[in-house]
Amino acid sequence: MWKFIVRRLLIALPQILLLSVLVFLMAQMMPGDALSGLIDPNIDPAAIEAQRERLGLNDPWHIQYVDWITGVVTEGDLGRSFRYKMDVTEIIGQRLTNTFWLSLVTLIFTYLIAIPLGITSGRYNDTFRDQMITGYTYVGFATPLFIFALVALWILGFQFGWFPTGGSVSPGLTPGTFEYFLSRLHHLILPALSMALITTVNTVQYLRSEIIDTKQKDFIITARAKGASESRVYNRHILRNSLLPIAAFFGFEITGLIGGTIFVETIYSYPGMGQLFVESINLRDYSVVTAVVLLLGIASILGALLSDIILSLVDPRIRIK
Amino acid sequence: MDNKLLEIKNLKTSFRIKDDYYAAVDDVTLTVNKNEVLAIVGESGSGKSALAFSIMRLHNRAKIEGEVLFKENNIVELSPSKMNKLRGNDMAMIFQDPLTALNPLMTIEDQIGEALFLHNKKMSPKERRNKVIDLLNQVGIPRPDYTCDQFPHELSGGMRQRVMIAIAISNNPELLIADEPTTALDVTIQAQILDLIRDLKENMNAGIVLITHDLGVVAEMADRVAVMYAGEIVEIADVHTLFENPRHPYTRSLLNSVPSDGHEGKLHVIQGIVPSLKHLPRQGCRFSARMPWMDESVHEENPVLHEIAPGHHVRCTCHEHFYFPKESKEVQNDGIS
Ligand SMILES: Nc1ncnc2c1ncn2[C@@H]1O[C@H](COP(=O)(O)OP(=O)(O)O)[C@@H](O)[C@H]1O
Ligand code: SF4
Ligand SMILES: [Mg+2]
Numbered sequence: 001m002w003k004f005i006v007r008r009l010l011i012a013l014p015q016i017l018l019l020s021v022l023v024f025l026m027a028q029m030m031p032g033d034a035l036s037g038l039i040d041p042n043i044d045p046a047a048i049e050a051q052r053e054r055l056g057l058n059d060p061w062h063i064q065y066v067d068w069i070t071g072v073v074t075e076g077d078l079g080r081s082f083r084y085k086m087d088v089t090e091i092i093g094q095r096l097t098n099t100f101w102l103s104l105v106t107l108i109f110t111y112l113i114a115i116p117l118g119i120t121s122g123r124y125n126d127t128f129r130d131q132m133i134t135g136y137t138y139v140g141f142a143t144p145l146f147i148f149a150l151v152a153l154w155i156l157g158f159q160f161g162w163f164p165t166g167g168s169v170s171p172g173l174t175p176g177t178f179e180y181f182l183s184r185l186h187h188l189i190l191p192a193l194s195m196a197l198i199t200t201v202n203t204v205q206y207l208r209s210e211i212i213d214t215k216q217k218d219f220i221i222t223a224r225a226k227g228a229s230e231s232r233v234y235n236r237h238i239l240r241n242s243l244l245p246i247a248a249f250f251g252f253e254i255t256g257l258i259g260g261t262i263f264v265e266t267i268y269s270y271p272g273m274g275q276l277f278v279e280s281i282n283l284r285d286y287s288v289v290t291a292v293v294l295l296l297g298i299a300s301i302l303g304a305l306l307s308d309i310i311l312s313l314v315d316p317r318i319r320i321k
Numbered sequence: 322m323d324n325k326l327l328e329i330k331n332l333k334t335s336f337r338i339k340d341d342y343y344a345a346v347d348d349v350t351l352t353v354n355k356n357e358v359l360a361i362v363g364e365s366g367s368g369k370s371a372l373a374f375s376i377m378r379l380h381n382r383a384k385i386e387g388e389v390l391f392k393e394n395n396i397v398e399l400s401p402s403k404m405n406k407l408r409g410n411d412m413a414m415i416f417q418d419p420l421t422a423l424n425p426l427m428t429i430e431d432q433i434g435e436a437l438f439l440h441n442k443k444m445s446p447k448e449r450r451n452k453v454i455d456l457l458n459q460v461g462i463p464r465p466d467y468t469c470d471q472f473p474h475e476l477s478g479g480m481r482q483r484v485m486i487a488i489a490i491s492n493n494p495e496l497l498i499a500d501e502p503t504t505a506l507d508v509t510i511q512a513q514i515l516d517l518i519r520d521l522k523e524n525m526n527a528g529i530v531l532i533t534h535d536l537g538v539v540a541e542m543a544d545r546v547a548v549m550y551a552g553e554i555v556e557i558a559d560v561h562t563l564f565e566n567p568r569h570p571y572t573r574s575l576l577n578s579v580p581s582d583g584h585e586g587k588l589h590v591i592q593g594i595v596p597s598l599k600h601l602p603r604q605g606c607r608f609s610a611r612m613p614w615m616d617e618s619v620h621e622e623n624p625v626l627h628e629i630a631p632g633h634h635v636r637c638t639c640h641e642h643f644y645f646p647k648e649s650k651e652v653q654n655d656g657i658s
Contacts, residue, residue: 217421218416218418218421218422219421219422219423219424219425221379221416221422222416222422222423222424222432222485222488223424223435224379224408225377225379225408225409225413225414225416225489226408226409226435226436226439226488227405227406227407227408227409227410227436227439227440228405228409228435228439229401229402229405230401232439236435237424240426241424241425241426244426315426316425316426316428316472316474317425317472317474
């Protein structure tokens, strides 16, 4: 198992490296560079050119890349935002935490909804209950996330006023207090729920088909032939074996969440990475865009890595090797 | 009379295809005596597995009619909880494909242990493990201690079939059904598994229903033989009678498909395959389509089993007129699949 995990980690490293090169090249292709946004346009072009030379901006791209990646890794230097006039790292810090909590609560909602639905749907497939659940997944599949989020925001946020319609916490609360925590949770529920109702769809469908599939396996007949009751066959053999791929799916959920946060945070004006990403694109704050793409890219790679590691922990067919 | 272990009466097992039910086992009447080996032979698709599954009541969705009497119970009507007490305890089964028959996520110990646990909740985990090791020893697994903690994918097909056998014999069943236990294995492994089953036959006090293609195995191990074709039993007799004096054309064809002495060097094999459920003829003799050379007049209209000698039953009386076609091909040993 350790061998597998180590090998898997060794695969993730070049992936991240490649990602960083791509992100770097993308940043290079964007109009302007670190100086054009930061410097007063009235300064003598010759002086700017001298600065360029001094900062290494005229070096070949691979040298610049090495400089850049060294800065990122050793000092967490992701450049400066011309809009905020702050280091990108500083801007991202709080946002990353916000997105982390949003993703976590979304994941919890997703599993709280998806697992019971998937289990019911798979166990009682082709009954009325199953048809209702499958119907929901079709609707969820066909509805774009932003439409759903907008409707939820409009009805539950603006019309009923049950939930805040923006921000991550009410102003004036002291961090660390219980009120602060509750307020954060309150701000999270609606965006997380909107996102969860869509992300559950995959998990429900996946779990359902996994259960239906497992029901027909030969080892289920073996379990019955031993004299196991239907409920035991179901819990010990069908369910356990069907949940395994779901566990492995977990890491990939993270990739899905990243896409989701971009919409949901924008709609709910939730100050997270997704919102920052959209804003920065609109304002052409490229150093921020680059940093966000890099971090989100790393998050997806780590998500896939996590999936494989979980799988190797729970599946003996991998665990042993 | 009280020598009977299992008594099947007019059993009919039907599967639903679209809106109709089609019988895969049709009006089967059969007895298995205590401590005897009853072999069931027939081509693929004859309904052998459907019959075995009906005895264990393992079909998921099937209509079962008739009676299966076992230990004063009619299995067809038994409540699920009583059925669970019989299964794995008084009656057990070994399946055709050991590669898929074990749960990939459970250790061998847990899988055999489950069979023990289900019928003896009082056993302590320690006792159970010892019993599992004991069983693994019995089925000839070299390092039982080690294998206990292994998972199915770490074992070869032959080893997995041994584990399946260990599960089946774990509670000393009175009835053991083996559904083509070697078909999915390599030839050399087949012989080893058969040796094991032969040993078990000597050491267990169980009636065994052995479903097989291998007539050599039948000749060696069976006490009685039932020949199935298209869901029906076409001939049933003790093993000597069946080999010495087969009456039904289908039986004779099956026997002929195995090269042996005394056949003037010629093998007569009836060509064709078992029709699918939907296309089974439900009237007249189901075999007539494969005997086009026979004169229509000899077919019995609704062939039933006739007892032509004590214990020797044959469906249809046509056998008196039966002959193989003159131009019938010489065929190598491939008549049954
Ligand atoms: N669950 C099922 N649903 C529908 N048809 C089935 C099912 N199981 C078996 N059959 C059909 O019943 C017939 C007998 O099958 P089976 O008992 O497996 O034959 P055998 O074991 O002799 O090869 C075949 O035509 C097969 O296709
Ligand atoms: S009844 Fe006719 S078709 Fe059937 S076995 Fe006898 S001779 Fe053949
Ligand atoms: Mg079969």
